[in-house]
Amino acid sequence: MAENSAASALAQRVSEIIVEHEGLEGPLLPILHAIQAEFGHVPDAALPQIARALNISRADIHGVTSFYHDFREHAAGRHVVKICRAEACQASGGNAVAEAALSRLGVTWHETTPDGAVTVEPVYCLGLCACGPAAMVDGKLHGRLDADRIETLVGEARA
Numbered sequence: 001m002a003e004n005s006a007a008s009a010l011a012q013r014v015s016e017i018i019v020e021h022e023g024l025e026g027p028l029l030p031i032l033h034a035i036q037a038e039f040g041h042v043p044d045a046a047l048p049q050i051a052r053a054l055n056i057s058r059a060d061i062h063g064v065t066s067f068y069h070d071f072r073e074h075a076a077g078r079h080v081v082k083i084c085r086a087e088a089c090q091a092s093g094g095n096a097v098a099e100a101a102l103s104r105l106g107v108t109w110h111e112t113t114p115d116g117a118v119t120v121e122p123v124y125c126l127g128l129c130a131c132g133p134a135a136m137v138d139g140k141l142h143g144r145l146d147a148d149r150i151e152t153l154v155g156e157a158r159a
Helices: 002-021 028-039 044-054 058-067 087-091 094-105 147-158
Strands: 079-084 118-123 135-137 140-142
Touching: 002 028, 002 044, 028 044, 028 058, 044 058, 079 094, 079 147, 087 094, 094 118, 094 147, 118 147, 135 147
Parallel strands: 079 118
Antiparallel strands: 079 135, 135 140
16 A cells, blocks of 8 residues: 555655646656656656656657666665776776775665665766876766775765
């Protein structure tokens, strides 16, 4: 019964978000951003409702959510570590930084630690190309990273 209540509450809130944004030109992205801000991710259950409201297919929505790396299918951990995977960061040691972070946390890309503390995501440019390798921890940029520094940052995030 609680599951039906949660599904009903989700559907109601998604409907409100759609109504708030459907008058915009190109409302899909603002709707998806608002839903993710509300729930921490874009729940799969919201997709048919959005598709009906905007008269588009679920495949169209999936194409958008899978193209833009900031959209999540599942809620992230309490802290989010985004590690740059772009060429400039790769050329300056980005692979070692990524391997150190993933190893320290015991996860792979897009995973959250079992305690729900940290989610690690790849990003394809943080705009710190001259200061690579780079990462963003909870919205704060960090440049000129090495394996030791990223291990410290993810350790602090996990604490």
